[in-house]
Amino acid sequence: MDTNRLIFGTGVSSSKDYDGLKQVIRAAVESRILAFDTAPSYGTEEVLGRILKELSDEMVIDRESLFIQTKIDAWQMQESDGNISKYVESAMKKLGVDYIDSLLIHWPVPEYFNTTWESFVKLRRAGAVRKIGVCNVRLRHLKQFAAFDYVPDIIQIERNPLRTCGKEIDFCLEHGIEVQAYSPLCKMDERLRDSGILKKVSQKNGKSLGQTVLRWHIDTGVTPVFTSTKPQRVGEYAGIFDFKLSDEDICKISSLNIDYKMYLESMLCPGL
Ligand SMILES: NC(=O)c1ccc[n+]([C@@H]2O[C@H](COP(=O)([O-])OP(=O)(O)OC[C@H]3O[C@@H](n4cnc5c(N)ncnc54)[C@H](OP(=O)(O)O)[C@@H]3O)[C@@H](O)[C@H]2O)c1
Numbered sequence: 001m002d003t004n005r006l007i008f009g010t011g012v013s014s015s016k017d018y019d020g021l022k023q024v025i026r027a028a029v030e031s032r033i034l035a036f037d038t039a040p041s042y043g044t045e046e047v048l049g050r051i052l053k054e055l056s057d058e059m060v061i062d063r064e065s066l067f068i069q070t071k072i073d074a075w076q077m078q079e080s081d082g083n084i085s086k087y088v089e090s091a092m093k094k095l096g097v098d099y100i101d102s103l104l105i106h107w108p109v110p111e112y113f114n115t116t117w118e119s120f121v122k123l124r125r126a127g128a129v130r131k132i133g134v135c136n137v138r139l140r141h142l143k144q145f146a147a148f149d150y151v152p153d154i155i156q157i158e159r160n161p162l163r164t165c166g167k168e169i170d171f172c173l174e175h176g177i178e179v180q181a182y183s184p185l186c187k188m189d190e191r192l193r194d195s196g197i198l199k200k201v202s203q204k205n206g207k208s209l210g211q212t213v214l215r216w217h218i219d220t221g222v223t224p225v226f227t228s229t230k231p232q233r234v235g236e237y238a239g240i241f242d243f244k245l246s247d248e249d250i251c252k253i254s255s256l257n258i259d260y261k262m263y264l265e266s267m268l269c270p271g272l
Pocket of ligand 1: 009136
């Protein structure tokens with residue numbers, strides 16, 4: 001079992017209320033998924049912290065076994081002119097932790113990017129944050145990191161079989177940067193749900209379509225950040241560590257790429 005290669009997201013498409021979220025997080029933890037993704041804009045830092053504290057006490061899980069990732073939103077970069085440490089303190093308070101496993105810039109807003117990244121590097125060196133990174137980057141952003149003395153530990157990008165992000169992934173694998181895929185199932189878009197390729201590969205391995213897609217991420221070196229409002233589905237998606245895709249099947253799934261983008265960057269990150 002290598003369930004630390006799956007991250008449960010509490011943002012888009014996730015339950016946000018205490019009861020709904022606790023049910024799915026319980027299902028995740030019972031399946032040994034111990035990594036979680038949040039952000040201030042999701043409004044789930046506090047409820048996630050509370051639920052993890054309760055489940056850790058109940059199931060005797062130590063803090064070191066958990067991986068808790070949050071983000072700095074664009075408005076926070078702008079409001080503080082990149083001096084974001086006060087927001088990290090308030091995130092730690094909300095999450096009920098004394099360090100954050102991973103902190104990501106949510107959107108690489110050009111005006112505040114450099115100062116924010118400098119703050120991130122300081123926080124990492126001080127130990128308040130264990131890993132630092134950036135979401136929503138393309139190859140051109142990654143190349144710009146050559147000018148800094150610290151490259152990201154992690155990037156998080158929209159990625160699924162309809163959007164394979166080959167250039168970014170090759171760059172990251174070459175430079176030792178971990179890649180996380182958000183919207184890894186593309187919300188089970190009908191082009192995936194109806195794909196003959198995915199159906200055949202899934203049948204061959206005795207797995208569901210969703211399990212096959214999540215396994216494709218892992219077998220291409222990427223960590224998926226998925227979500228569901230259904231405890232049963234969370235358990236199903238944890239069951240992907242007893243098989244591996246063949247190189248041929250990986251190529252077939254990757255051939256579904258059409259560079260499809262669900263989230264409009266220009267709306268969320270003006271100037272990107
Ligand atoms: N950094 C960023 O800018 C950014 C942006 C977006 C998302 N994220 C992160 O990524 C996480 C996941 O994002 P996402 O929700 O867009 O992606 P996703 O995990 O690809 O999609 C989840 C959605 O797909 C549905 N689904 C899953 N399996 C299904 C199946 N077999 N049949 C039908 N529907 C199915 C789920 O419905 P059910 O609830 O019914 O299971 C849910 O509505 C977020 O929670 C967040 O943590 C980050």
